[in-house]
Amino acid sequence: MPGRGALCLGLLLRVLLVCGSAQQPDSCRGLCECSEPAKTVKCVNKNLTAVPPDLPSYVRTLFITGNRLGRLPAGAFPAQRLPDLSTLNLSGNHLGEVEAGALSVLPALRQLDLSGNPLVSLSPQTFGEGGSPLEELTLRGALRNHTILLSLAAMLQSGALRNLSRLDLADNGLVVLPTGMFTALPALRQLDLSNNSLVGLHNVSFQGLAQLQSLNLSNNSLSVLRNSTLAQFRGLPALRRINLGRNTWVCDCAIEDLVAWLKESDQVEGKEALTCAYPDKMLGKALMKINGSDLNCLLPTDLPSQLQTSYVFLGIVLALIGAIFLLVLYLNRKGIKKWMHNIRDACRDHMEGYHYRYEINADPRLTNLSSNSDV
Numbered sequence: 001m002p003g004r005g006a007l008c009l010g011l012l013l014r015v016l017l018v019c020g021s022a023q024q025p026d027s028c029r030g031l032c033e034c035s036e037p038a039k040t041v042k043c044v045n046k047n048l049t050a051v052p053p054d055l056p057s058y059v060r061t062l063f064i065t066g067n068r069l070g071r072l073p074a075g076a077f078p079a080q081r082l083p084d085l086s087t088l089n090l091s092g093n094h095l096g097e098v099e100a101g102a103l104s105v106l107p108a109l110r111q112l113d114l115s116g117n118p119l120v121s122l123s124p125q126t127f128g129e130g131g132s133p134l135e136e137l138t139l140r141g142a143l144r145n146h147t148i149l150l151s152l153a154a155m156l157q158s159g160a161l162r163n164l165s166r167l168d169l170a171d172n173g174l175v176v177l178p179t180g181m182f183t184a185l186p187a188l189r190q191l192d193l194s195n196n197s198l199v200g201l202h203n204v205s206f207q208g209l210a211q212l213q214s215l216n217l218s219n220n221s222l223s224v225l226r227n228s229t230l231a232q233f234r235g236l237p238a239l240r241r242i243n244l245g246r247n248t249w250v251c252d253c254a255i256e257d258l259v260a261w262l263k264e265s266d267q268v269e270g271k272e273a274l275t276c277a278y279p280d281k282m283l284g285k286a287l288m289k290i291n292g293s294d295l296n297c298l299l300p301t302d303l304p305s306q307l308q309t310s311y312v313f314l315g316i317v318l319a320l321i322g323a324i325f326l327l328v329l330y331l332n333r334k335g336i337k338k339w340m341h342n343i344r345d346a347c348r349d350h351m352e353g354y355h356y357r358y359e360i361n362a363d364p365r366l367t368n369l370s371s372n373s374d375v
């Protein structure tokens with residue numbers, strides 16, 4: 001019975017095929033490595049230009065790294081298809097734009113890594129309007145200009161990420177941080193701002209970060225920390241590890257408060273290794289070893305040059321006064337001439353008066369007269 005045999009074989013093949021395709025979505029055949037036991041899918045360095053649409057629904061950990069996504073639109077992840085996805089790594093994908101709602105359809109998302117993407121546009125509504133369960137957000141080397149930093153600040157301040165406990169903003173070349181950026185992150189424990197170009201923290205508020213345990217400010221361009229910032233650090237109950245290494249501390253009078261705080265505080269890691277970068281005579285000096293006599297705070301910081309400039313200034317002022325005086329004299333020369341004449345005349349009258357009296361005194365007859373009358 002050859003016909004029956006062929007039928008059986010065909011059925012078997014179909015069963016095998018159906019079984020195979022039921023367990024293996026297209027994206028798991030070649031583009032991505034899928035492991036159901038590990039609940040992990042990895043699509044690494046495959047030049048993908050979009051998130052594969054048929055990811056298996058068991059996935060908890062998804063790597064889509066080293067591809068060419070370009071932008072992440074609102075429908076990038078299929079709604080309700082990935083209920084367990086909790087770790088999403090999208091680093092190194094040439095992502096420039098992340099649109100509103102792009103990540104709001106992932107109800108279990110806890111960790112997101114967007115590092116190494118040249119982001120220029122990040123919607124504050126990326127995680128939707130309601131609260132997101134996100135706990136870790138990594139944005140190392142991803143913020144390309146100040147506009148995107150403002151978008152990120154708006155997202156954080158909107159209160160959408162109230163469960164965020166770890167925020168990594170290292171390697172971004174940040175110079176100043178938007179005012180109030182961290183005010184709506186009550187669960188934050190670790191904040192990494194290392195390897196940026198932060199010049200100061202005057203407007204940065206760490207108030208309300210009651211859970212903050214570690215703050216990494218190493219490898220920035222900080223020159224001093226002021227009382228207001230130090231007071232905030234003192235007031236954060238959980239803050240135990242502040243990293244301030246590799247900054248450009250300026251050791252003039254303004255650093256006194258920082259030095260005093262360093263000496264008393266046990267919050268700063270490796271505080272003995274912090275050194276002055278300016279002025280030259282203090283270069284390399286340990287901040288912890290500075291005392292009042294090093295800073296000469298009663299006198300201006302650079303006395304000789306200040307004196308020099310003040311002498312030059314005095315000279316210029318005197319020269320100006322002299323020039324104005326001469327000018328006034330010149331403009332008034334007729335009046336002055338007249339005045340000189342008047343004075344001369346007055347003098348002459350006066351002198352003539354004297355002369356007259358002298359002549360009278362010198363007249364012998366009058367002398368006699370007076371002596372006679374005496375007699």
Ligand SMILES: *[C@@H]1O[C@H](CO)[C@@H](O)[C@H](O)[C@H]1NC(C)=O
Nearest residue numbers: 044045046047048066067068
């Ligand atoms: C990705 O594209 C680059 C350059 O366009 C090419 O050299 C590389 O082989 C591609 N990789 C894959 C996995 O297709």
Ligand SMILES: *[C@@H]1O[C@H](CO)[C@@H](O)[C@H](O)[C@H]1NC(C)=O
Nearest residue numbers: 065089090091111112113138
């Ligand atoms: C994301 O993937 C990159 C590249 O493989 C890796 O360096 C990085 O550590 C990953 N991020 C997380 C949070 O695991």
Ligand SMILES: *[C@@H]1O[C@H](CO)[C@@H](O)[C@H](O)[C@H]1NC(C)=O
Nearest residue numbers: 119120121144145146147148
């Ligand atoms: C930031 O980049 C975006 C997109 O390239 C641009 O529209 C915007 O003007 C830039 N902002 C600044 C401050 O450079």
Ligand SMILES: *[C@@H]1O[C@H](CO)[C@@H](O)[C@H](O)[C@H]1NC(C)=O
Nearest residue numbers: 130131132133134160162163
């Ligand atoms: C934030 O965390 C708390 C406690 O783990 C949880 O009950 C809450 O649902 C989380 N919020 C969101 C928006 O997932």
Ligand SMILES: *[C@@H]1O[C@H](CO)[C@@H](O)[C@H](O)[C@H]1NC(C)=O
Nearest residue numbers: 141170171172173174195196
């Ligand atoms: C520090 O950040 C710059 C970008 O601002 C980056 O090029 C450099 O690789 C980073 N250094 C380290 C050690 O990560």
Ligand SMILES: *[C@@H]1O[C@H](CO)[C@@H](O)[C@H](O)[C@H]1NC(C)=O
Nearest residue numbers: 194195196197218219220246
């Ligand atoms: C510190 O910053 C400089 C300049 O951005 C960078 O070249 C260097 O790699 C950074 N070092 C560390 C340890 O981050």
Ligand SMILES: *[C@@H]1O[C@H](CO)[C@@H](O)[C@H](O)[C@H]1NC(C)=O
Nearest residue numbers: 176177178179200202203204
């Ligand atoms: C700090 O805040 C004050 C007032 O809020 C503002 O005038 C000033 O420009 C801010 N400085 C920086 C560097 O953002």
Ligand SMILES: *[C@@H]1O[C@H](CO)[C@@H](O)[C@H](O)[C@H]1NC(C)=O
Nearest residue numbers: 194195214216218219241243
């Ligand atoms: C802080 O950042 C520096 C430089 O990036 C790094 O070497 C160090 O391990 C970080 N420290 C903590 C506590 O994260």
Ligand SMILES: *[C@@H]1O[C@H](CO)[C@@H](O)[C@H](O)[C@H]1NC(C)=O
Nearest residue numbers: 226227228231254256257260
């Ligand atoms: C900073 O605070 C200390 C005491 O906490 C005080 O002695 C010092 O004068 C303050 N410095 C400035 C510049 O206000």
Ligand SMILES: *[C@@H]1O[C@H](CO)[C@@H](O)[C@H](O)[C@H]1NC(C)=O
Nearest residue numbers: 285289290291292293294295
């Ligand atoms: C201040 O430091 C210098 C050395 O830098 C030391 O000779 C001097 O005794 C110190 N003065 C006080 C009051 O500690």
